[in-house]
Structures are given as structure tokens and as C-alpha cells.
Amino acid sequence: MFLWVFSRFAQQMPSEVLGDGGKHRLLIRLLKNDLSPNESTINWVKRIVSEASSLQAVNVRVSSRAIEFDVFSEDPVKVAMSASKLEQVLGPVETIEDLRRERRFQSDDQAFAAAISLYRAERFWEAHEVLESIWRRTPPGGGKETLQGLILLCAVYVHYQRGELEVALNMMPRVLRKLESVPVSSCNDIDMKGLRAEIRNIVDRQTLEIISLDEFKNE
Numbered sequence: 001m002f003l004w005v006f007s008r009f010a011q012q013m014p015s016e017v018l019g020d021g022g023k024h025r026l027l028i029r030l031l032k033n034d035l036s037p038n039e040s041t042i043n044w045v046k047r048i049v050s051e052a053s054s055l056q057a058v059n060v061r062v063s064s065r066a067i068e069f070d071v072f073s074e075d076p077v078k079v080a081m082s083a084s085k086l087e088q089v090l091g092p093v094e095t096i097e098d099l100r101r102e103r104r105f106q107s108d109d110q111a112f113a114a115a116i117s118l119y120r121a122e123r124f125w126e127a128h129e130v131l132e133s134i135w136r137r138t139p140p141g142g143g144k145e146t147l148q149g150l151i152l153l154c155a156v157y158v159h160y161q162r163g164e165l166e167v168a169l170n171m172m173p174r175v176l177r178k179l180e181s182v183p184v185s186s187c188n189d190i191d192m193k194g195l196r197a198e199i200r201n202i203v204d205r206q207t208l209e210i211i212s213l214d215e216f217k218n219e
Contacts, residue, residue: 024076025099028057028083029068029123032091037062038163045069045090052089053082061161063122064210066094108134112188119154120213124161128154146187149179153199153211160208172203 035041042060045067049057057069067090073079080096087093105111111134118127128151135147152175160168176199184192190213198211 022074022100024073024079026071026073026076026079027068027095027097027099027126028055028071028079028086028093029066029095030083030086030091031066031094033065035062035067037161038165042163048089049086053085055079055082059125059162061125061158062163063124063161065122067091068123068125070099103130103133108137109188115150116188116190116213122157122161122210124154124157128158143187145178145182146184146192149175150187152178156208157210160210165208169206169208172199172208175199176203 035045041062045060045062046057046069049055049069055071057071060067060069071079076098083093083096103111103114105114111130115127115130115134118124118130131147131151131154135144135151138144138147152171156168156171156175159165159171176196179192179196179199183196186192194215195211195213198215202208202211
């Protein structure tokens with residue numbers, strides 16, 4: 001699997017970017033489904049990554065499907081090759097992305113669909129970034145407010161994946177207020193009324209759960 005991921009990574013990187021000597025921020029994602037997002041796990045992942053590959057993992061996030069973290073380096077190819085050493089101790093490398101390379105979409109609708117797909121894969125940081133790029137291009141109005149609410153929802157789960165449960169729970173009322181400020185019934189194929197109700201339940205119970213947008217998909 002790693003050879004395919006590395007080949008795809010190398011093909012996406014222009015030669016002038018690979019050798020420009022600047023600092024790269026790489027996102028590495030490994031498939032692993034038996035860890036919980038807490039401080040102990042985050043520190044364990046940092047230690048294992050350092051011992052197995054000599055890479056310095058920052059912004060570690062743990063989902064129900066994978067581990068992901070950032071690495072800063074002037075040599076992205078060397079980092080990508082070092083990531084192969086992690087497969088035996090952590091799990092298969094799913095993706096390696098150079099975050100200096102901007103995602104491009106033909107339309108905001110396509111970008112929104114990509115963001116929701118990332119969300120459903122629990123890749124909340126990436127979903128946040130794509131939604132924010134749409135938000136910056138969106139004129140003032142209800143659509144912008146709804147996007148900001150979804151961006152905040154992604155941010156909640158980024159904090160949760162970083163082992164910051166209390167921060168995540170404290171942010172949920174902000175998400176609800178933002179989405180209730182413009183009570184639209186739907187956003188693309190998302191049932192916003194149902195989503196707001198589920199967020200309200202989480203705020204009332206003070207028990208965080210990952211909201212599956214599949215439950216609120218308009219037919």
C-alpha cells in the first residue's frame with residue numbers, strides 16, 4: 001500500500017516545489033482502529049513515531065479509523081520515505097499530503113461535496129480547511145453563517161481527536177448558536193433541522209458523540 005501512496009504523493013508534487021528548500025507541512029495518515037483519543041494515546045503516538053522513523057509528529061489526531069499527524073520538513077520526499085517505517089508499528093499509510101499544495105475544485109458545490117466526504121471519513125481537519133476555503137468566497141448572508149457553523153462543528157471534532165474532550169464539549173454551544181442563527185431547513189443534501197436537533201441533544205447531555213451526517217441526508 002505504501003508504494004502506491006508514495007507514488008501518488010510524488011506525482012502530485014511539482015519538481016520546483018520538491019526542491020525549493022522551503023519548509024513543508026506534510027499530513028500523514030495511517031489506518032489504525034483500536035485507539036481512543038486521549039492525552040496518553042497522543043503522547044504514545046508521538047513517541048512511537050519518533051522511535052520508529054525519527055520524525056517529529058505534531059498536531060496528532062486519533063479517529064475511530066486512523067491516526068493522523070503533521071510533520072514539518074524541508075525534504076518532503078525524505079519524510080514520505082521515513083513514513084514507510086511506521087507501517088509495521090502503527091498501520092498502513094493511507095495518505096501523505098503536502099499541505100502547501102492547495103486543493104482545487106471546479107466549483108464550490110464540488111468542494112462542498114468533497115468536504116462532506118472528508119467529514120464522513122472522520123478527516124475533520126481536512127474537511128474544516130475545505131469548508132473554510134468556500135466560506136472565504138461566499139458573500140455575506142445565510143449561506144456564509146451555515147458554513148461557519150459546519151466549520152465550527154469540524155473544529156469540535158478536531159479538538160476531540162487531539163484528546164481535548166472538554167474543549168470540544170465547550171465549543172458545541174457555539175456551533176448550535178451559529179446554526180440556529182440562520183435556521184435553514186437544508187444545506188445541499190444535509191437536513192439541517194435534524195442536525196441542529198442532534199447538536200442540541202449533545203449540548204443538553206454533555207456527552208460528545210461523532211454525528212454521522214449520513215443520518216441527516218436529504219433523499
